[in-house]
Amino acid sequence: MTQKTPKSARAFADRRLPALLLMTPGGILLTAVTLVPLAVMIWMAFTDYNRRSLFTGAYDMVGFDNFIGILTNEEFWWSFIRTILFTAALVIGSLLIGVAISHLMTRLGSKMRILVTIVLVFTWAMPNVAASLVWNWLFQPGYGVFNWILTQLRVFGDMTNTDWGSNTGLAFTSIWLLVVWQAVPFLAMTIYAAETQVSPEYKEAARIDGASERRIYFNVTLPFLQPTILLVTILSVIWDFNVFNQIWLVSHGGPDGTTATLGVFTYITAFVSFDLGTGAALALITALLLAGLTSVYIRHLIRSGEDDL
């Protein structure tokens, strides 16, 4: 009788050479192409590198001046708050709609479900650069069809000439719509795939006990979906926090920088004002902030799967 001991599994895991070899291609790539520029960027954050430095090579080490400058800059904190609020709005919005669509899909006939899937896939697949251009066209003052439709509905009065990009609230609304429009498909399809795995026996049992469909959903389905929802939420937080293309192409962070989330603010500092030292410091601060926000889940992620190793 062969003895199956856990030892053999651990022995496989303990093999050093294979692990090292496997890490090499990725390791070299990451080090050369990501970590080295990263080190340069970290170094830059402690200098006053700007456009002149690019051409003449002249710069000064300024210690923590950049960081202090950022942390005492009102604009930075406004951008930070904006980013948190906007990310929350994006995540909550896309999650709610995604969960709803997922549940909707479970109640559809197969033809309708295929149609919905097609619509979702097309929306998701569209590159966000093209989507942003389409959005600008839809919302264009004077000729955008969206403005025309809203005017016809007579809810907000004459919206024909509204320039969504030049009013903070409207710009955020338009960008929110754009991001959510393309984010929902991933959420809906992922959650739907999980929802199809809910054991029908539990649901049958609950139904026999007289529970309403609503109770069944909240007490049986949702708890089952929890790990999936948690995963896609974290992914959404990281992605939505760093949304850039859509904001830049729709409002350029305006008017007056009032739609500049941290990513856009960093871009403007580094590439428009060409204040590279401060831009680098901003990038670092942003990364640390995001890490802080998601730290609990990060720890969980790292620990999971480690238990049996």
Place this chain on the structure above:
Amino acid sequence: MSTNTATKTRRRKLGRPSPIANTIALVFCILWAFPIYWMVKTAFTKRSDALNATPQFFPTDPTLDNFHTALFQAGFFENLRSSVIVVAGAVAFAIVAGLFASAALSRFRFSGRRTILVIILLIQMIPGGATLIPQYFVFNATGLLGTYFGLILAYVSATLPFSIWMMRSFFLALPRELEEAAQLDGASTWQVLTKILFPLVLPGVLATSVFTFMNAWNDYLIAYTFMKDQSMYTLPVWLASFSSPITGTDVSGQMAASVLFSLPVVVLFTILQRKLVTGMTGGAVKG
């Protein structure tokens, strides 16, 4: 009997289809697909008809002119070739490097593993464009600027951390017993990896490839800044040429270009769609 049970089980799993649900779904589809419809409709509209105070929901005088201009007068094929080269290269490198690395980080034990994982996670938190300039100088010093290889590396670096994370969660879902059993059968480490582990995470590999693909297909800034020769630009740069502060924006031309730009991705997603979703959820549901 088996097919009947299968259908019935599926039906019970999903809940009864309801006409209300079907109606809501129809409304949803119309709303959600409207921007895409508008883009396509505008692409077929004559340039002189595009700007209209009363929008036309159906093109009264459809034309292929915009597509013709976009395809033949604007350098589409040249830039398409660049995009394909760069994207294929980025996906290939990302898969190989990512697959190996995530296997190492999830099926093996070595000191420093947790540190590496944390670093990889933290790298993802850095805003996209922040490393552009430092990367520019490193690439310039190593002669990689203006080359397809350099651009491929830039894209891989942007998506590798995420790829490693995703594939790792797939590996974690596989039971330890697999290696055990294989070893008992006398398999070498390499055989365990290639014949057992890798094939099982294929859905995850597919899913992460798609993200790398999208990232490389969609990027304007890095491609524009790093490449010197205009024949080596990628499609997003091509798309940008339809609008300029001097000549304005030809909306119908821009929409035709957007359709052409989106088409390959949409086709790819449609083909792979079911596998993609399985790929996304495989790790999540079990992990």
Place this chain on the structure above:
Amino acid sequence: MRKIMRVAAFATAGVAALALAGCGSAGTGAASDDLPDSIPETVDAAGETLTVWIMQDDYNDATLDAMKTEFTERTGAEADVQIQQWDGIGTKLSTALGTSTPPDIVDIGNTQVAGYAANGALMDVTKYKDDLAQGNTWLSGLEDPATVDGTLYGIPGFAGNRAVIYNKTMWAAAGVNAAPTTWDELTSALDKVKAANTASDFSALYLPGQHFYVGLQFVWDHGGEIATQNDDGSWTSTASDNIEALGEWQKFQDTYSVASADTVFTDSPEQEQIFADGKAGAIIATNGSMATILAANPELTDADLGSFALPSQSGKGTQPVMLGGSDWGIAAKSDNQLLALIWAQIATSDKIQKDHVFGDQGLMPNSVEVGEQILPDVPAVKSGYFEAALTSRATPASPGWTDVESAGILKDMFSTIASGAATPEEAAATYDQKAAAYLK
């Protein structure tokens, strides 16, 4: 494992040091020591390549071919011309000029060149000025921004300005048969056109609120400046001294333009398309826009169009127009500076200016003399442009002006005034405060 990490750390440090060395070196082009005192007629540089960057839409293929042919004749070298997009060009140009292998000669807008000149990106060409000017006097709007403290860093390429393009046929139908030459004639003409066309989306003169080129004209017309240079060389933003001019801008824009134009720029929606579709009786645009208009609506012909310079509100002459255009800049770190100088000399030669820049593309030549020479050949439909150019001004030659334009704060100021979101006093104060940070 730890040992490997340490080795990796050293490797990282090493590569980082290399990279920093690459970007930290001032890299004075060795070529500058070997350059002759004047530009030679021919040079033997067979097998070499000159890298030339051109902004999209600045020079057309025919012009570039002519330049390339003459360049190869004189030097035996090839010119590799690369067309650049506008979006992101600031970043791309700044990073490229900072490397040790920059493009040799670049075509930069005259409002951008000051920034690069003052920061050491471009080669000092002062001692070649006579060779390059070839006996002509350059337009000050092109030369001033390229000059820092008396040192010349750029070579004028061509000039462009804006004038009113109007729909002659539409105006005639409204009872206006001659182009206005005074402000009162202008307003009465526009009033008639407005009365004859009552559609809700029609503008007698479609003027986007962000069109700061036109806004600046009003400021200059009233004798003011948007920024002034102090005795110590620094610049002060003076928008707040021009409240009357800004108020006139607001009134003009409001009276003759639809509300949807208040907060947009000229490109989205495309003002040429709006004009071509008959929804505007006139627009203020560059003369290249005429070709765009004719392309946008094949039913329009040259006979339907006309141009005139915006009359001055003071009653005499025309409003000073902003001189746009571009300059050539030679990279300070280029290895082919002599070849670049020859290219620049060709690009600014009378022949290229007359036959191609003006003849082929209809742009304004870079010098007063050539400008006068071509005046008789200016087609009637474009006469307004050349007339306007006689009274032209340039944007402030401050190196910080590039950043002011990129940040879009000037556009913001004019559009908030146009839409009424802020009074001229408020908008000017906001603008001055922000511009101060850039202009220093």
